[in-house]
Amino acid sequence: MNILITGGSGFIGSHLTRHYTNAGHHVWVVDNLITGNKNNLAGISPDLLTFVEQDVSTYDLKDIPHIDIAFNLASPASPVQYKKHPVETMLANAQGSYHLLEFARAGKCDRVVLASTSEVYGDPLEHPQKETYWGNVNPAGVRSCYDEAKRYAEAITITYHMKYQTDVRIARIFNTYGPHMEMDDGRVVSNFITQTLSGKPITIYGDGSQTRSFCYVADMVRGLSALGETEDIAGEIINLGNPNEKTVKELAEIIKQMTNSASEIVFQQIGQDDPKKRKPDISKAKALLQWNPEVPLEDGLVKTIEYFRNKLK
Ligand code: UDP
Numbered sequence: 001m002n003i004l005i006t007g008g009s010g011f012i013g014s015h016l017t018r019h020y021t022n023a024g025h026h027v028w029v030v031d032n033l034i035t036g037n038k039n040n041l042a043g044i045s046p047d048l049l050t051f052v053e054q055d056v057s058t059y060d061l062k063d064i065p066h067i068d069i070a071f072n073l074a075s076p077a078s079p080v081q082y083k084k085h086p087v088e089t090m091l092a093n094a095q096g097s098y099h100l101l102e103f104a105r106a107g108k109c110d111r112v113v114l115a116s117t118s119e120v121y122g123d124p125l126e127h128p129q130k131e132t133y134w135g136n137v138n139p140a141g142v143r144s145c146y147d148e149a150k151r152y153a154e155a156i157t158i159t160y161h162m163k164y165q166t167d168v169r170i171a172r173i174f175n176t177y178g179p180h181m182e183m184d185d186g187r188v189v190s191n192f193i194t195q196t197l198s199g200k201p202i203t204i205y206g207d208g209s210q211t212r213s214f215c216y217v218a219d220m221v222r223g224l225s226a227l228g229e230t231e232d233i234a235g236e237i238i239n240l241g242n243p244n245e246k247t248v249k250e251l252a253e254i255i256k257q258m259t260n261s262a263s264e265i266v267f268q269q270i271g272q273d274d275p276k277k278r279k280p281d282i283s284k285a286k287a288l289l290q291w292n293p294e295v296p297l298e299d300g301l302v303k304t305i306e307y308f309r310n311k312l313k
Helices: 011-022 079-084 085-103 144-164 188-197 217-229 247-260 283-289 297-312
Strands: 001-008 026-030 049-052 069-074 111-119 168-173 202-205 211-213 237-242 244-249 264-270
Touching: 001 011, 001 297, 011 026, 011 202, 011 217, 026 247, 049 111, 049 283, 079 085, 079 144, 085 111, 085 144, 085 202, 111 144, 111 297, 144 168, 168 217, 188 202, 188 247, 188 297, 211 247, 217 237, 217 283, 244 247, 247 297
Parallel strands: 001 026, 001 069, 026 049, 069 111, 111 168, 168 237, 202 264
Antiparallel strands: 211 244
16 A cells, blocks of 8 residues: 555654554655654665655645555644644644645545544543543633644544545544653653653642543554554544543652652642543444554553663663
């Protein structure tokens, strides 16, 4: 197959790229490297990988050949990154999605998979979150550049399906962790691991009672590829994540113990609109994709800690 992955050098994108090149498919990666990292693609044969350094918000994909499945992953995705690049985040999701959908409408691509996010549920009033929940989102706060951009990306993606019968699928991706997270992306897993490994204080925002549910990246890649490859699910929106819910404080204690760290835990001011709880209902993914996350948190953390240990050497 010919696969297109926008944002293919980023955290999840680079694993998805490798998943397809390992299986012998050719992958076109379009990425402007604003938060991506070419090192994540090191060692992939140039026979199977074409890297196009372009910004999806302005690039109309004119050099890309016919594509079987396109994955729309281009966007800063951690709170620290999207708050640093708020306008770029909005345009990557708005104009980037538009360019990809137009590419499909022109007959150049058979399927489009949008990487949306659990952030479309905002600070959710329903728990766990099902795909039918519309969310509780602040349209004009510090997280809006990401939350509302992803909600727009969903809306334009579904609109092309309804208006032009474009074959689209939408993944709502919950917190994901693993190798290739950037050390300074500010996410809770990367922060806690780098802090414990370097003997710095572990920074918990707020009292640490807020929850997240953490999915290992290999499980996420299986979910995304299943979403792209399953027949007869055009127009479906599916949560992908691991329902194993933890408080941030529990996560800090697990990582502290796993790294044998003497780091103290410090409590700092929590950001505006930080969701109090988050856990996916994945019954739809189980039913339609026969997908289930398989990697337990401790196993995934062992691999992630190892990755960061090597980076810090
Ligand atoms: N968090 C924390 N300390 C950190 C980084 C994050 O307590 O050093 C908290 C953050 O406030 C949030 C949760 O961990 O409640 C997850 O944050 P992350 O930035 O990983 O992603 P989010 O799920 O908020 O998009």
